[in-house]
Every structure is written in structure tokens, then in C-alpha cells.
Amino acid sequence: MPHVLPNLRVKVLFFGRVRELTGIAEESIAVPEGTTLTELFEHYQKRFPMLAAFRPSLVASRNQEFAAWNTPLASGDDIAFLPPVSGG
Amino acid sequence: MTATADNDWCELLRVRIDWNAAVKHVRADMDGAIVTFDGFVRNESHGRRTLYLQYEAYESMALTKMREICAQVRATYCIHRLAMLHRLGRLEIGETSVFIAVSAPHRAAAFDACRFAIDTLKRTVPIWKKEFFEDGAVWADGQLPAPPPPKTAS
Numbered sequence: 316m317p318h319v320l321p322n323l324r325v326k327v328l329f330f331g332r333v334r335e336l337t338g339i340a341e342e343s344i345a346v347p348e349g350t351t352l353t354e355l356f357e358h359y360q361k362r363f364p365m366l367a368a369f370r371p372s373l374v375a376s377r378n379q380e381f382a383a384w385n386t387p388l389a390s391g392d393d394i395a396f397l398p399p400v401s402g403g
Numbered sequence: 404m405t406a407t408a409d410n411d412w413c414e415l416l417r418v419r420i421d422w423n424a425a426v427k428h429v430r431a432d433m434d435g436a437i438v439t440f441d442g443f444v445r446n447e448s449h450g451r452r453t454l455y456l457q458y459e460a461y462e463s464m465a466l467t468k469m470r471e472i473c474a475q476v477r478a479t480y481c482i483h484r485l486a487m488l489h490r491l492g493r494l495e496i497g498e499t500s501v502f503i504a505v506s507a508p509h510r511a512a513a514f515d516a517c518r519f520a521i522d523t524l525k526r527t528v529p530i531w532k533k534e535f536f537e538d539g540a541v542w543a544d545g546q547l548p549a550p551p552p553p554k555t556a557s
Contacts, residue, residue, distance in 0.1 A: 316485055328461065329462075330461055330531055331459065331542050332542045365430070366454075372455065372547060374547060374548050375550070376461075376464060376529070379463055380464075381463040381549075381550050381551055382550070382551065383550060383552060383554050384424045384550070384553065384556070386521070386554055386555055395464070395529075398531065398545060398546030399541065399547045400458070400526070400528060400530060400534070400546055400547075400548060401528070401530070401531050401532050401543040401544065401545030402524060402525060402528050402529075403442050403489075403500065403501050403521060403524055403525040403530075
């Protein structure tokens, strides 16, 4: 039995090729307190094993700012996993 | 120079970009130069004939990043005003996807600031384009924004 920790809820967004791969543009998800961006991504990697191949080319953002992968989540965060940008 | 960042015009649009409006926005009697960058859809990519492009953005973050670029430009170059417009959705060959206009009292600052603005936009603003060809479609090879260093325990 895993420990039952209090959950927090975050919004997760996917764009570009990873949006197509997961079929998710945006969803709300509950995760245990203390979860980091890396662990959140691992959760999605379990659901969508093909995501693993994209991991080295993604950056994460938290509340519209690029964020380090070991950043812990807070309740109400907007999290996004961003492929290499190609605007212009 | 009295202009502030409030005078800058950053926008993501789903309609045709109006270059004249952008140039008018930045032009004032105090200026002596305007430099513009018009990025538009090319008819080929690596030798394949392009049919059209589809752009998408993380809109709230893209606008935040565009405003940050304006602030960086202001902190670095002696310029008056900026307009930075990017279009989203489906774009046909020859249509403008990005337009930047910078005004300044003197041309050197306007050239440098415009170059910095487009280079930084292409590296840091979360916008993506998908290229559609006769025989398929691909997401364009993009640039990976530098992530911040890992947080250290405090």
C-alpha cells in the first residue's frame, strides 16, 4: 500500500507534437504533495510510453515560466511540457 | 526618452497582420529610424514543397515572454517603441507569420534591437509550427529554450 499523502491539484498542458501524442491539450490532475515536475512527467510517461523518447527535447514550465525539472508542484499550478519552439 | 513599456504592442492574432498599423504605432516625431522584420511563409522546406503552415501557441506564456523581450530590448538599446505581432492558425504561402517594428532616434539601435527581438522570439517564445506537404505533415524542428538550473535545496 502506498502512503496516503494529501493531494494537490494542478493543470497540465501539452503542445505541438506531445499534444498530438497524448491526445491531451489540457487536463486537471491530482498528485501527492511534494511531487516534482520530473515525477509528474513520469506519471504521463507511464500512461503514454512513447513520451519517453521526447523527454530530452522537452522543457517544463510552471505558471508561464520555464522551470527546473526538480521543482515541486503547488496547488493550482499551471504546468506545461513544451517541445522545442518554432515560432517566427 | 519618456516612452515606457506601456507603449509596446505585443499581440497574438488569428487574422492578417496589419504592417501599416504596426509601423504607425511605433512612429513618432522624436524618431529618426524604424526597422521592421517581416517573417512570412516560404513555399518550400528542405526541398519539399510546402502547402501551408499551422501555428499554435501557449498563448498566455507566449505573451508574457514577448513582453519580457520588449523589456530586455528597452534595457539594452536606446529605442523608442516596439510592436511585436505573431499570427496563429493556418497560414498560406506568402502570408506574414511574425512582424516586428522598432523605432529609435538613430538607425543603429533600431537595427540591433529588431535583430535581437526576432532572434530571442524564435528561441524563447512558446509557439510551434506544423508544416503541411503534399505527402504528409511535420512539426518544424525547433529550438530548445534553456531551462533554468535545478533548484538546490535551501
